[in-house]
Every structure is written in structure tokens, then in C-alpha cells.
Amino acid sequence: MRRDRMKHSFLRQISACVDWRGIRTLLNKKYTKTQNATGNPAYDAL
Numbered sequence: 001m002r003r004d005r006m007k008h009s010f011l012r013q014i015s016a017c018v019d020w021r022g023i024r025t026l027l028n029k030k031y032t033k034t035q036n037a038t039g040n041p042a043y044d045a046l
Contacts, residue, residue: 028045
């Protein structure tokens with residue numbers, strides 16, 4: 001339990017420090033989702 005809480009706390013701290021908007025913009029330029037793909041939906045680029 002403690003390890004899981006520490007991991008989530010660490011990820012929240014990282015998320016608070018990083019501006020994800022710029023990274024998301026760069027990823028969306030390179031990562032294109034096709035409309036006619038079959039199977040499960042694609043993951044978010046970020």
C-alpha cells in the first residue's frame with residue numbers, strides 16, 4: 001500500500017511541475033489517429 005501511495009504522490013509532483021500543453025502539441029503533430037482503423041481505440045498521444 002505504501003509503495004503505491006508513494007508512486008502516485010511522485011507522479012502528481014511530476015505532473016504539477018511539467019507543462020504538458022507543449023509536449024501534447026508536439027506529439028499530436030507526429031501521432032495521427034486514423035479514422036478507418038479497426039480494433040480498440042488508439043491511446044492518447046500523451
